[in-house]
Amino acid sequence: MKEILREYDTYRQEQQEALKQREMEVMSALPELARLRHSLVTYLAQKARTLILNPDINPADEQEENLAKDISKKEKALLMENGYPKDYLTLHYRCPACRDTGYVGELVKEKCKCLIQKLVERTYSFSELSNLDKENFNTFDPDVFPDTPLPESNMTQKEYMQQMKAVLWEYQESYPHNPRKNLLFTGKTGLGKTFLLNCLAKAILDKGCTVLKVTSYNLFEHLFQSVISSSGEDSLMKESIFEVDTLIIDDLGTETRRNNFTAEELFNILNERYLNQKHTFLSTNLSLTDLREYYSDRVTSRLFDTQNTIILRFMGQDIRLRGKRT
């Protein structure tokens, strides 16, 4: 976010600099325009002096308004007569809605659409979301799942996954007002967990909210490197881990295990995000028992807190193997 706002600042400064250059160029090329501007400046200086000496005078001044309008009209005409575009001496905004500040609104400042869009683009390129055009709710294909009954339920794997899709579709419809902010996908390999995480990520990004999706391995490598390099400045990734509306940690359990480091960092992330009412989605091949064994009680009590977490069990056959057979 800071990086993007710095770019906005730089762009505004560049535009102001460019305008100054254009003004200098036109002033020397068109002395008549310089005289026009000078007459306004002289008028304003005189008015300021009068106001200082007579503070009771009403500063609203119809004459000034008319003069400014008149000069602006003459300026435009002069520019066009001499082959310049008529907006040559005005600031050019990339986004007229926020005038390139990133925020709109008088009293309550809100992020402008252009800023949200930039945030989304940045998170797309930086987080692991390159697959979203292929893996989303529109491309969800129930036929990749076999029609065989699941021993643990009265549905086939295909029916079960259609139900799962429906539940998550409803979840994204209510987003971000869901009472439970965390989702935990558990299940063996090749059952469609990552695919459905991508569906959610795309739906949430399309609402203009921010998403960071990382594999657990990359997340903890990054955190570990930032501890040992102690560069002092937090990386964009570290900031995003706490700030994004939704953090998705895929494949929890595949990270390198480093004594208490992983459990402590994971607790920190889950806890901070819980306190700030932010969404965290996780997927794992580990069973609930494995999770208890791998991480500290503090982590599992957060993860299994059914007040705030929906645990979704993925079951059935590995569809990657199925694909190979057919």
Ligand SMILES: Nc1ncnc2c1ncn2[C@@H]1O[C@H](COP(=O)(O)OP(=O)(O)OP(=O)(O)O)[C@@H](O)[C@H]1O
């Ligand atoms: N609903 C779906 N429609 C179409 N393709 C799917 C669907 N679900 C999964 N796939 C495809 O099946 C393969 C396996 O799915 P996915 O990667 O989501 O499994 P996973 O449960 O995350 O596995 P792992 O635990 O190994 O990460 C992927 O190539 C994915 O694109």
Ligand SMILES: [Mg+2]
């Ligand atoms: Mg996966």
